[in-house]
Amino acid sequence: MRIASRQHFEEAVAAARDRREARTRDIWVCCGxxxxxxxxxxxxxxxxxxxxxxxxxxxxxxxxxxxxCHGFCQRGPLVVIQPEGILYTRVxxxxxxxxxEKTIGRGEVVERLLYRDPNTRTPVARYEExxxxxxxxxxxxxxxxRLDPGDLDDALALGAYGGLVRALFEKTPxxxxxxxxxxxxRGRGGAGFSTARKWAAARKARGxxxxxxxxxxxxxxxAFKDRSILEGDPHSVLEGMIIGAYAVGAHExxxxxxxxxxxxxxxxxxxxxxxRERGLLGRDILGSGFDFDLRxxxxxxxxxxxxxxxxxxxxxxxxxxxxxxxxHASDRGLxxxxxxxxxxxxxxxxxxxxxxxxxxxxAYGTAKSRGTKAFSLVGKVKNTGLIELPMGESxxxxxxxIGGGILKDRPFKAxxxxxxxxGCLPADRLDLPVDYEVxxxxxxxxxxGGMIVMDDRTCMVDVARYFLKFLSEESCGKCVPCREGLRQxxxxxxxxxxxxxxxxxxxxxxxxxxxxxLGSLCELGKSAPNPVLSTLRYFRDEYEAHIxxxxxxxxxxxxxxxxRIIEDPCTGCHQCTKxxxxxxxxxxxxxxxxxxxxxxxxxxxxxDVCPENCIEFxxxxxxxxxxxxHADH
Amino acid sequence: xxxxxxxxxxxxxxxxxxxxxxxxxAGVSVPTLCDHPxxxxxxxxxxxxxxxxxxxxxxxxxxxVSCLYPVEDGLIVDTRSDRVIETRRVVLxxxxxxxxxxxxxxxxxxxxxxxxxxxxxxxxxxxxxxxGLCVRICDRLGHSAIGTADRGAGRVVAPPFHxxxxxxxxxxxxxxxxxxxxxxxxxxPDRRRIWNRDFEMVRCPRCGRAHVTKAQAAWYARRxxxxxxxxxxxxxxxxxxxxxxxxxxxxxxTGNAAS
Numbered sequence: 001m002r003i004a005s006r007q008h009f010e011e012a013v014a015a016a017r018d019r020r021e022a023r024t025r026d027i028w029v030c031c032g033x034x035x036x037x038x039x040x041x042x043x044x045x046x047x048x049x050x051x052x053x054x055x056x057x058x059x060x061x062x063x064x065x066x067x068x069c070h071g072f073c074q075r076g077p078l079v080v081i082q083p084e085g086i087l088y089t090r091v092x093x094x095x096x097x098x099x100x101e102k103t104i105g106r107g108e109v110v111e112r113l114l115y116r117d118p119n120t121r122t123p124v125a126r127y128e129e130x131x132x133x134x135x136x137x138x139x140x141x142x143x144x145x146r147l148d149p150g151d152l153d154d155a156l157a158l159g160a161y162g163g164l165v166r167a168l169f170e171k172t173p174x175x176x177x178x179x180x181x182x183x184x185x186r187g188r189g190g191a192g193f194s195t196a197r198k199w200a201a202a203r204k205a206r207g208x209x210x211x212x213x214x215x216x217x218x219x220x221x222x223a224f225k226d227r228s229i230l231e232g233d234p235h236s237v238l239e240g241m242i243i244g245a246y247a248v249g250a251h252e253x254x255x256x257x258x259x260x261x262x263x264x265x266x267x268x269x270x271x272x273x274x275x276r277e278r279g280l281l282g283r284d285i286l287g288s289g290f291d292f293d294l295r296x297x298x299x300x301x302x303x304x305x306x307x308x309x310x311x312x313x314x315x316x317x318x319x320x321x322x323x324x325x326x327x328h329a330s331d332r333g334l335x336x337x338x339x340x341x342x343x344x345x346x347x348x349x350x351x352x353x354x355x356x357x358x359x360x361x362x363a364y365g366t367a368k369s370r371g372t373k374a375f376s377l378v379g380k381v382k383n384t385g386l387i388e389l390p391m392g393e394s395x396x397x398x399x400x401x402i403g404g405g406i407l408k409d410r411p412f413k414a415x416x417x418x419x420x421x422x423g424c425l426p427a428d429r430l431d432l433p434v435d436y437e438v439x440x441x442x443x444x445x446x447x448x449g450g451m452i453v454m455d456d457r458t459c460m461v462d463v464a465r466y467f468l469k470f471l472s473e474e475s476c477g478k479c480v481p482c483r484e485g486l487r488q489x490x491x492x493x494x495x496x497x498x499x500x501x502x503x504x505x506x507x508x509x510x511x512x513x514x515x516x517x518l519g520s521l522c523e524l525g526k527s528a529p530n531p532v533l534s535t536l537r538y539f540r541d542e543y544e545a546h547i548x549x550x551x552x553x554x555x556x557x558x559x560x561x562x563x564r565i566i567e568d569p570c571t572g573c574h575q576c577t578k579x580x581x582x583x584x585x586x587x588x589x590x591x592x593x594x595x596x597x598x599x600x601x602x603x604x605x606x607x608d609v610c611p612e613n614c615i616e617f618x619x620x621x622x623x624x625x626x627x628x629x630h631a632d633h
Numbered sequence: 634x635x636x637x638x639x640x641x642x643x644x645x646x647x648x649x650x651x652x653x654x655x656x657x658x659a660g661v662s663v664p665t666l667c668d669h670p671x672x673x674x675x676x677x678x679x680x681x682x683x684x685x686x687x688x689x690x691x692x693x694x695x696x697x698v699s700c701l702y703p704v705e706d707g708l709i710v711d712t713r714s715d716r717v718i719e720t721r722r723v724v725l726x727x728x729x730x731x732x733x734x735x736x737x738x739x740x741x742x743x744x745x746x747x748x749x750x751x752x753x754x755x756x757x758x759x760x761x762x763x764x765g766l767c768v769r770i771c772d773r774l775g776h777s778a779i780g781t782a783d784r785g786a787g788r789v790v791a792p793p794f795h796x797x798x799x800x801x802x803x804x805x806x807x808x809x810x811x812x813x814x815x816x817x818x819x820x821x822p823d824r825r826r827i828w829n830r831d832f833e834m835v836r837c838p839r840c841g842r843a844h845v846t847k848a849q850a851a852w853y854a855r856r857x858x859x860x861x862x863x864x865x866x867x868x869x870x871x872x873x874x875x876x877x878x879x880x881x882x883x884x885x886x887t888g889n890a891a892s
Contacts, residue, residue, distance in 0.1 A: 324697075324701040326697065327703070477781070478763075479676070480677070480727055483786060488727060508751065518696050518719075519720045521698075
């Protein structure tokens with residue numbers, strides 16, 4: 001039913017809370033993309049049918065619901081039993097009867113499904129006690145995992161749209177902007193521009209037709225925080241956008257979502273329809289007299305459309321290419337009209353800021369970077385997933401406390417932050433506090449909050465080449481420095497990784513990088529050299545090894561690396577032969593094995609699985625000396 | 634009017650214009666490959682970069698493309714700073730790698746001291762420098778028959794789906810605006826061929842010259858709401874008619890007045 005006044009809203013919230021509290025037992029099944037891929041839909045269905053068949057709902061007040069991403073994707077499908085807060089990991093449909101019987105029926109914990117600390121191997125039952133969650137502070141993701149994204153009442157019970165009510169009924173648009181200014185909120189898409197300044201400029205801009213837009217075109221490799229927010233709590237984004245629209249005087253908005261995020265598209269569309277039906281969108285929102293409506297615009301799969309001017313062109317139905325931004329979007333943006341574009345996470349923060357006040361938000365974080373920040377923690381780290389914590393926490397805390405350290409306890413080598421526009425930070429930067437300025441000063445950037453952890457089995461030249469390859473495919477090709485510069489830069493890196501590096505390559509890279517930074521049209525091209533420059537800054541010796549010795553110190557660049565089995569400790573366990581994709585390892589079980597150099601493609605799979613550490617890699621040039629006879633025939 | 638300084642000289646420029654025009658009016662030459670008075674500025678070739686600053690910026694300067702940066706009162710423009718020249722050099726070096734055999738690029742590169750590219754020359758040299766002029770003029774004329782396909786290094790100018798473009802009227806504007814002669818066409822007394830599409834020619838009823846395609850005449854007629862026959866007479870004959878009319882009218886009343 002349509003909510004037509006503030007009082008009516010408070011009543012709806014109270015009713016929603018009562019309904020939520022009436023559930024004596026609530027089983028939350030994560031249906032974020034990661035868990036769905038691992039079969040969580042079947043788990044949810046199993047719970048539902050079993051609860052119904054056994055009459056548990058009416059008898060014991062047992063309910064189940066599907067939620068958005070809990071963040072701990074690596075351990076999915078995740079199931080949380082409330083109110084105890086027990087987290088079960090890697091749950092399959094066949095585990096459902098046991099959970100219902102033991103946990104719901106007898107209050108016992110199913111130990112085999114609990115999370116085990118990877119370092120101590122002790123099981124941890126309660127959600128909040130797991131280090132991955134314990135060290136987090138969630139604002140943008142405050143309700144993700146706790147609510148059913150398709151159920152507006154569930155969101156209302158958890159405080160959704162409370163900030164909107166305060167904005168609409170207690171504050172003028174200027175006061176809303178002032179609150180956001182007090183919060184010190186800066187753009188969560190990566191550049192970190194002051195949100196309040198952006199809004200104030202758009203408010204001042206002339207014209208009565210203005211837009212607010214949400215950038216959900218998250219495309220950095222390894223980043224998925226915006227996806228999880230849109231999928232898991234779309235109402236937080238809607239609330240932020242309505243508040244923003246009220247502040248700048250806009251009546252129309254678009255949420256631009258990548259079409260590769262189908263679940264996000266569906267959940268956002270459902271949220272918009274539900275909000276419209278309840279009077280939270282459309283004419284005379286909550287009886288306040290303010291009109292605003294939203295539409296979804298689906299991206300066509302171009303990374304560059306995350307760039308603001310390209311995104312606006314794309315919404316207009318034109319080719320998604322950037323244009324010069326000497327005139328700001330707050331004056332001339334979408335359809336050449338005043339426009340505010342903010343990232344998904346920024347919008348999700350706004351509702352909380354209006355609910356609790358700017359000062360509350362500003363109490364988190366560092367002097368210039370206030371509040372919390374969401375990151376997608378991926379790569380060679382024990383606990384991968386989605387996290388949020390106050391700005392200014394150290395990389396070490398993120399990677400070792402929350403992330404649990406490096407997989408297989410290998411040495412940490414670098415962490416890549418900020419996606420293709422960011423850079424790689426080495427071990428001696430682990431204690432840096434993570435905020436916008438510090439990351440930039442150290443050659444990386446906040447970017448969209450992707451954090452890729454790398455161990456010693458990572459070649460930094462190869463990492464830079466990976467990002468160059470990605471960008472050369474994603475550059476729109478409009479301007480020369482980005483299009484041709486990336487093509488040539490990639491060419492130099494292909495040469496480096498394949499043993500064709502020449503003296504002077506580093507200088508050529510640096511000169512081209514400078515030209516691209518200065519000359520490119522948009523931030524994609526201007527920041528494209530960052531992965532190159534940051535690896536060059538911290539790992540120059542690896543570049544030199546590739547050029548001077550034609551060697552890849554990490555043993556990753558295949559052309560430069562050869563593998564062999566050290567005979568002595570080899571027990572003939574056969575692990576390596578099982579993983580070798582080209583049958584290049586010979587040897588009978590429990591007898592010493594041997595790598596056939598003429599078949600070996602130097603992929604390193606054997607090295608990574610060998611339990612005895614008896615496989616070594618050497619520069620390709622060394623092969624002739626070591627195993628000359630086999631290489632030659 | 635805005636008053637600004639370009640390379641140390643005070644220059645006045647009409648408000649709402651861009652730095653490139655102001656530079657040219659001041660006699661300062663700035664290289665460009667994607668600028669043309671018939672179409673909107675684009676900012677793609679990046680050759681027209683200049684440094685701008687203001688006294689209150691405390692020495693901070695930013696590099697902008699002059700074709701798109703609006704003139705402002707008090708702006709100080711440097712078109713020859715070291716980093717401007719260096720950026721243009723990198724751009725020309727890159728373009729020379731893409732189009733090593735294109736005379737226009739060779740000449741510009743030579744002006745900036747580059748005889749041979751320091752990058753990997755394109756294994757398939759092309760004369761298309763992706764300046765976008767053809768696409769923009771086609772858009773501007775209302776056809777939008779060609780566009781760019783693919784992204785990044787794979788970007789090419791092409792009709793939709795690389796098929797003969799339905800929206801093309803064979804006007805040749807794309808080929809004529811192309812600064813390197815990349816866009817090929819054949820035009821004869823009866824047929825014209827461009828973008829793999831054949832067009833029937835219309836002959837001027839006066840002089841018999843094949844000057845316009847049938848599709849083009851039809852499109853003009855539709856656009857202007859005039860009969861198609863209006864566009865069958867060629868420009869030269871039309872001018873000749875106009876001149877004759879002017880002379881006749883001139884002779885008539887003047888003659889009368891003198892008598």
